[in-house]
Amino acid sequence: MAKRNKKVPDVNSSSMADIAFLLLIFFLVTSSMDTDSGLARRLPPPPQDEDQLTEMKVQKRNLLTVLVNSLDQTMVGDEHYDNLRQLQGKTGKQSLKDKVKEFVINANNSENLPELFEEDFGPPIGTLRVTKDHVVSLQNDNTTSYKAYLSVQNELVKAYNELREEAAVRYFNKPYEELLKDEKDLINKVYPQRISEAEPKSYGGKK
Template identity: 35%
Template sequence: MKSFRKHSATVNAGSMADIAFLLLIFFLVTTTISADKGILRQLPSDCPNIEDCKENINERNILRISLNSKQEIYIENKVVKLEEVETIVRAFVDNNGASDCDYCTGERLSISSDHPREAVISLSHDALTKYQLFISVQDEITKAYYDLRARYIESKFNKIPSQITDEEFKAVKKAYPFVVSEVMVKRD
């Protein structure tokens, strides 16, 4: 009788690396990578001499917005809703007519800056404030400035924002500068 030796079955793995490489390329080519999300802001330029850059700001020209860990919005120590932020910021910055625009009424509000060029929005938030709330408040502040600038463009240049030139845009930014101070309050 003849004895048969059992041979273990082998798989030719020579092309496995090629297949894995092709699959890797396939997934890299077909996968879409989402764009980064964030807030478009231009950081202030560096100040070589700190003393030259310190400026005393009149307390009347600062609108204090605070976000706490309970996800509440405070403006000047009063709780407000998110929907109210844009209106309050717009009224504070524009101060109902201190700027040189044609649509303004000239009547000053009790909480308003001396002039739109003097207005500073101070946004502080707790370390436990949710990111979504912070971004939503930022959006409301930005909408207020966009609305003020759009009105200024319409009254001063008789155009819509997409039609103005770079020189006109510089004038708009000078009339309504976007000045927001952001601070995070850390807990001990």
């Protein structure tokens, strides 16, 4: 009689499910956390004869050529940068970013900066004079290092991002990040990112 009441008590396994759930959620979260990030670009479609013809028609004043040579030096117009610090304007030289911004805005309607066109963007921006035909052409040598190339690209993108940020604050009183999608599109239309990654050429002697 007494023997029947003395059962071995079960281990309480009701928390096992919770532990497993915890692990499950941990894996669900961590597996998607490792997202890749990078500079998004759009390549031009493969060259066709007509395309190359229109390429030729870009006027000289609408074109800003950025050259990166085999020693990772950068040349823009008559300015020339030896390293990243100079590129970012930390040594007193006008930075590449400011140069690009000046080129894209052309505030003083200067002769050798891109043509200004009056365009109506609708409310709340209204009519603006923009350089819609400008092109920033990035050219590199065969032996340019990827690192230098990307840091120049980064500076170019930064110039556009700052312009957009300024426009967002001016017209919408909000940082660009907080704008709605069509507001962002409007700003992007004012300052379209026109960076052209040139067809490969070889500069600077050694191959």
